[in-house]
Every structure is written in structure tokens, then in C-alpha cells.
Amino acid sequence: MQGIRLIAQYAKGIDDWGDFIKYVIAIGGNAITSAHALSGLSVEIGRLARKGDQILVTHGNGPQVGELLLEEGRRLALLTAQTEAEIGLEVQESIEKAGHVGKVAIVITRALVNPRDKEFRFPTKPVGRFYSKAEADIGRRNGHVVRKLIGGYRVVVPSPDPIEILDLEHISSLLESGHVVIAGGGGGVAVARGSNGLRYLDAVLDKDKTSALLASRLHADQFIILTNIDAAYLGYGKRNQKRIARAAVAEMEEYIEEKEFEPGSMLPKVEACISFIRSGGNYAAIGSLDEARRVIGGRSGSIITQ
Secondary structure: OOOHHHHHHHHOOHHHHOOOOOEEEEHHHHHOOHHHHHHHHHHHHHHHHOOOOEEEEEEEEHHHHHHHHHHHHHOOHHHHHHHHHHHHHHHHHHHHHHHOOEEEEEEOOEEEEEOOOOHHHHOOEEEEEEEEEHHHHHHHOOOEEEEEEEOOEEEEOOOOOOOOOOOHHHHHHHHOOOOOEEEOHHHOOEEEEEOOOOOOOOOOOOOOEEEEEEEEHHHOOEEEEEOOOOOOOOHHHHOOOOOEEEEEHHHHHHHOOOOOOOOOOHHHHHHHHHHHHOOOOEEEEEEEHHHHHHHHOOOOOOOOOO
16 A cells, blocks of 8 residues: 555655655765755755654764864764764754744764674774875874775774664654754764663764664655765766666665675665665655755655665
8 A cells, every 4th residue: 555655646746745744864974065055955844844744854974073083083972973963053054044944953863783893893984085195194193094995095984783773762752743853963873782881882873874774763754865966876987877767676686786886885875775665664765965855856866665
């Protein structure tokens, strides 16, 4: 029945849905390096909120936390919380300036992880900008793991998989009471359970994985990833690249097997969408933040369904 409803709604336009829709909208950290980038999405959030839709916004923090990590030398767990609050405030201000939204709440979110995750021994997530060899040497002397990648050197940090969202009940309550909620920023602050309670771990969680987990746990209708790329592509960067306009989960899994998506870039976004739909979700999309309304409306980006 859900599949029939989804196909019918897609044909007549998502704007025509009678019942309220629960959205989880994930914004890439590289896509929100300027306040202007958020303006179109903020107007769209206002429009959806006026209809009574429930909206959870998440965001990345890779560029921002990477700069702070090298400049300040503070614990990564604290820097994650700091950027979660700072970027969350920027998103909140943008939504409120766009108007027509009654209540906006920021939730500093903690995500439970496995402290024995292999990422803590072999970190893989690049953060911050590219560095010269001299800067990379300084970073290594300061205790950072620096790797040479295409384009230069970057700091890499642990990025374990989120297992559970500890603040889920609070987020759900705010959504039910009519708030637009900003949560899961930067993937959330990584925590583990120990004999003395919770302890914070130095990691940067993948924002897309945390967002997909939130979308699944909240039983969202739509999971939208907005980034600085307009869609997922086959043969990306090649002369014959082809945009994936619409695909089923099974097709996307085949493309993953064929290594069509770049690790650390499009691959985690596609995997997050698949995870959401495999967990019972109906509709996921990947597209450009600049085309937010069209992506949310199913008229741009890459649409992934059951």
C-alpha cells in the first residue's frame, strides 16, 4: 500500500500530499560555507512548516571542525559539539529570517558508537582543507594523522558507525510539538558506555549515516541529502558521465558493487539512502542545496525508492 501511495503521489506532485510529511533533510558541510547557500532551503522549510509538515535538519561539519582541530589543538569531541552549536545557530537564523516558522530548536546530539570500532585504530575520514607537505609535517608533529590524497595532504580522523541516537526521544518530542528541529550536526558527538557511565570519544561521525539512522528511527517519509553536487552519477568526472535521475535500491547496490561512487564523497550518501529505505523508508533523494525545492519535490537530483 505504501508503494502504491508513493507512486501515485510522485505522479501528481509531492506538494499535493494531504497528510503531513515527516522530512529529514541533511545538508553537506561543504555546501554551507556561506549563509547565502541556505536561503533557498530556508524558504522551502518555511513553506513546508506552514503545511504542518515535520522537519528535521541535520548538517555536516568536516571543513569547519578540520580547521579548528589544527588551530586550537583541543579535543575532537568538544570541537564537534562546538561546531554542532555554531553551524546549528547559522541554520536556525537562516530559517527564522525566511519567516513563517513558529519554533526552531537546536539539539546537541550524542550518538552511541562502539569504542572498539576499527576506525579508532585506522582512521579514514578527511577533515579540513588540503595542506602542503610542510603543513602536513607540522600536523604530524602535533599528533594528527595526515595522509596524502589526490590534491594534497589532509588530516584524517576516526569515523565509527553510529549505533543509536541517545537524544532521539527529545528530538521526537520537539517535532511532535511543531518545532523545526536542527540535530545530528556533524554526525553528532560520539559517546560510548562505560562502567562510570557515558564517555566522549574523539571522532567525527559521518553525517549521512547519522542522518539515515535518525530518519529510520523517526519513521520519516522522506530522507533528503543536499550537497554541492547536483546528483549521483555513473562514470562521474568522465566525458560520458550519466546522471542517475531515478533508481531502485537494488540498482544502486549494483552500482556500488561496480565501484561507481567515490569513497568519502558520493558513496556514503548513496549508502545512507539505501540504509534508510532498507529500514522501511519510502523515498530518498540526493541533490544540490541550490536546487533544494526541486530536489524535495522530486524534480531534480537522484531519487532512490524501493
